[in-house]
Amino acid sequence: xxxxxxxxxxxxxxxxxxxxxxxxxxxxxxxxxxxxxxxxxxxxxxxxxxxxxxxxxxxxxxxxxxxxxxxxxxxxxxxxxxxxxxxxxxxxxxxxxxxxxxxxxxxxxxxxxxxxxxxxxxxxxxxxxxxxxxxxxxxxxxxxxxxxxxxxxxxxxxxxxxxxxxxxxxxxxxxxxxxxxxxxxxxxxxxxxxxxxxxxxxxxxxxxxxxxxxxxxxxxxxxxxxxxxxxxxxxxxxxxxxxxxxxxxxxxxxxxxxxxxxxxxxxxxxxxxxxxxxxxxxxxxxxxxxxxxxxxxxxxxxxxxxxxxxxxxxxxxxxxxxxxxxxxxxxxxxxxxxxxxxxxxxxxxxxxxxxxxxxxxxxxxxxxxxxxxxxxxxxxxxxxxxxxxxxxxxxxx
Ligand SMILES: *Cc1c(COP(=O)(O)O)cnc(C)c1O
Numbered sequence: 001x002x003x004x005x006x007x008x009x010x011x012x013x014x015x016x017x018x019x020x021x022x023x024x025x026x027x028x029x030x031x032x033x034x035x036x037x038x039x040x041x042x043x044x045x046x047x048x049x050x051x052x053x054x055x056x057x058x059x060x061x062x063x064x065x066x067x068x069x070x071x072x073x074x075x076x077x078x079x080x081x082x083x084x085x086x087x088x089x090x091x092x093x094x095x096x097x098x099x100x101x102x103x104x105x106x107x108x109x110x111x112x113x114x115x116x117x118x119x120x121x122x123x124x125x126x127x128x129x130x131x132x133x134x135x136x137x138x139x140x141x142x143x144x145x146x147x148x149x150x151x152x153x154x155x156x157x158x159x160x161x162x163x164x165x166x167x168x169x170x171x172x173x174x175x176x177x178x179x180x181x182x183x184x185x186x187x188x189x190x191x192x193x194x195x196x197x198x199x200x201x202x203x204x205x206x207x208x209x210x211x212x213x214x215x216x217x218x219x220x221x222x223x224x225x226x227x228x229x230x231x232x233x234x235x236x237x238x239x240x241x242x243x244x245x246x247x248x249x250x251x252x253x254x255x256x257x258x259x260x261x262x263x264x265x266x267x268x269x270x271x272x273x274x275x276x277x278x279x280x281x282x283x284x285x286x287x288x289x290x291x292x293x294x295x296x297x298x299x300x301x302x303x304x305x306x307x308x309x310x311x312x313x314x315x316x317x318x319x320x321x322x323x324x325x326x327x328x329x330x331x332x333x334x335x336x337x338x339x340x341x342x343x344x345x346x347x348x349x350x351x352x353x354x355x356x357x358x359x360x361x362x363x364x365x366x367x368x369x370x371x372x373x374x375x376x377x378x379x380x381x382x383x384x385x386x387x388x389x390x391x392x393x394x395x396x397x
Contacts, residue, residue: 003326005326006326007326007327007328008325008326008327008328008353008356008357008360009328009344010327010328010329010330010343010344010345010357010360011328011329011330011342011344012144012147012174012197012302012303012330012342012344012346013144013173013174013194013196013197013344013346013347014196014197014202014203015196015197015198015200015344015346015347015348015349016200016347016348017200017201017202017253017348018200018260018348020256020260021200021201021253021256021257021260022253023256024252024253024255024256025201025202025249025250025252025253026249027249027252029248029249030248032241032242032245032246032248033241037240037241037248038239038240038241039240040240040248040251040252040255041237041239041240041241041242041246041251042239042240043240043255043258044060044251044254044255044258045058045060045237045240047254047255047258047259048060048207048209048254048258049209050258050262051176051177051199051258051261051266052176052181052183052191052193052207052209053181053182053183053184053185054183054184054209055184056183056184056209056210056211056212056215057208057209057210057211057212057215057230057234058207058208058209058210059071059207059208059210059230059233059237060205060206060207060242060246060251060254061205061206061207061208061228062204062205062245062246062247062250063204063205063206064194064196064203064204064206065171065173065192065193065194065206066094066098066206067206067228068173068192068193068194068206068207068208069095069098069171069192070098070102070228071192071206071208071225071228071230072169072190072192072208073098073099073102073104073169073223074102074223074224074225074228075190075208075210075214075218075221075223075225075228075229075230076135076136076167076169076189076190076214076217076218076221077104077135077136077221077223078135078221078222078223079103079104079222079223080103080104080105081104081105081135081136081221082104082105082106082107082133082134082135083096083099083104083105083106083107083134083135083136083137083138083169084106084107084109084122084125084126084134084136084137084138084166085099085106085107085108085109085137085138085139086108086109086111086117086118086121086122086138086139086140086150087108087109087110087111087113088111088113088115088116088117088139088140088143088146088148088150089111089113089140089143089144089145089146089148089333089335090143090144090145090146090333090334090335090336091140091143091144091145091171091173092108092111092138092139092140092143092171093108093334095138095140095171096108096138099138103223106138107125107134109121109122109125113143113145113146113148113292113335113336114146114148114292114293114294114295115148115293115294115295115298116143116148116149116150116151116295116298117139117140117150117151117155119151119154119155119157119158120158122137122139122155122158122159123158123159123161123162126158126159126162126164126166127162127164129164132164132165132166134164134166135166135167136166136167136168136169136189137155137159137166137167137168137169138169138170138171139152139155139168139169139170139171140170140171141170141171141172141174141175141176141179141181141191142172142173142174142175142178142179142300142302143300144173144174144197144302144303144342145305145332145333145334145336145342146292146293146305146336147291147292147293147299147300147302147303147304147305147342148292148293148295148298148299148300149175149179149298149299149300150298151298152168152170152181152186152188153182153185153186155168156168156186156187156188160187167189167190167211167213167214167217168187168188168189168190169188169189169190169191169192170188170190170191170192171191171192172191172192172193173192173193173194173197173206174194174197174198174302174303174346175193175198175302176191176193176197176198176199176207177197177198177199177200177257177261177266177269178197178198178269178270178273178301178302178346178347179198179270179273179274179300179301179302180270183209183211187211188209188211189210189211189213189214190208190209190210190211190214191207191208191209192206192207192208193206193207193209194206194207195250195253195254197302197346197347198269198302198346198347199254199257199261199347200257200260200347200348201250201253201254201257202250202253204247204250205247205250205251205254208230210230215230218230218231219231227244260348270301272349272350273301273302273345273346274301275301275384275387276301276345276349276351276354277299277300277301277302277304277345278301278383278387279354279358279380279383279384279387280304280343280345280354280358280380281299281304282376282379282380282382282383283358283361283362283376283377283379283380284304284306284376285376285379286373286375286376286378286379286380287362287365287372287373287374287375287376288371288372288373289306289307289308289309289372290306290307291304291305291306291307292305292306292307292336292340293305301345301346302344302345302346303330303342303343303344303345303346304342304343304345305330305332305336305340305341305342306340306341306342306343307339307340308339308340308341308370309370309371312368312370312371313338314331314332314338314339314340314341315331315332315337315338316368317341317364317365317368317370318331318341318364320364320367320368321360321361321363321364321367321368324363324364324367325360325363325364327357327360327361327364329341329342329343329344329361330342330343330344343357343358343361345357351384354380354384355377355380355381355384358376358377358380359377361376361377362374362376362377
């Protein structure tokens with residue numbers, strides 16, 4: 001049946017793609033080895049350095065984010081190498097199971113899925129590792145299954161405080177371009193990202209930002225690799241080209257996205273996401289429901305995971321809101337399946353879109369018979385009215 005009006009894609013990635021980017025992607029595909037391509041490739045590779053905040057290396061793969069996870073591991077480790085991972089949620093668990101599948105030895109610090117990675121626990125484990133068997137520490141920056149953020153700068157300090165040479169690898173697939181990230185300043189060795197979250201693109205591009213130290217390490221490790229090999233990228237990339245066919249049209253879109261992010265200003269983008277996260281949490285509190293992220297200060301500006309009361313089905317609630325209000329909300333993954341729903345407030349998003357989203361959630365709670373108090377959308381509206389980081393306030397005055 002036809003549903004009039006626009007669909008609200010409020011899952012925490014893919015985020016909805018702005019018209020400017022759709023238009024850029026719609027341009028004719030060109031010869032990826034021809035003279036005109038160099039400008040496209042260079043703009044993308046150089047532009048992404050400004051998003052990662054690095055003067056080191058950025059590699060772009062035609063793959064989903066999962067591919068860039070694999071690239072990070074196979075370029076920096078030898079078969080059997082031990083990596084220390086922190087279980088912040090579903091995505092951290094998936095990354096460690098990938099590491100095991102392809103022949104590494106992940107050691108997982110268990111977490112309760114209610115906050116970010118804890119630097120002191122990482123430091124304590126590294127201090128015990130006197131023979132330096134751990135080759136890398138892997139953490140998820142924004143854990144998309146729980147809505148928690150890990151303190152990357154503090155984790156680097158913890159590694160240094162332990163005097164440990166392990167590389168720091170960070171999955172910022174859903175954090176980059178939505179919450180503050182500083183590759184060089186924070187001393188990250190490999191950052192993994194993807195196109196379909198904060199970067200506002202369709203799925204299909206992934207990224208590795210790579211430190212000199214990690215690129216050097218890649219020369220001596222013995223893990224077999226081919227498609228993901230950083231070293232095959234370096235030569236062609238220096239002129240804006242790629243060793244195999246890149247996703248030309250998504251690169252058009254990426255260059256548009258980078259321009260849009262800088263037009264708004266990265267700091268504004270981060271403030272906007274933080275503000276929408278706070279407004280959403282105000283709504284959840286007013287409904288009398290619980291935010292999954294329980295550690296104060298770790299809450300994400302990208303998404304909010306909300307626990308439904310025991311004995312109620314989050315998936316049934318999501319199906320009801322989709323059917324009646326034409327809005328897609330994120331589902332609970334693995335351990336929290338059917339127990340939480342996730343509200344995405346990332347990417348090309350503004351106050352009115354947030355209000356429509358939260359109104360849809362509130363009407364859905366009512367329709368699905370989930371016990372709650374009304375007034376959540378009003379609480380978010382009050383928060384929006386009182387907080388003043390709206391970019392247009394400063395730009396147009
Ligand atoms: C989306 C996401 C992934 C998976 O990326 P794909 O593009 O689906 O392969 C991994 N980690 C995090 C934190 C994510 O948000």
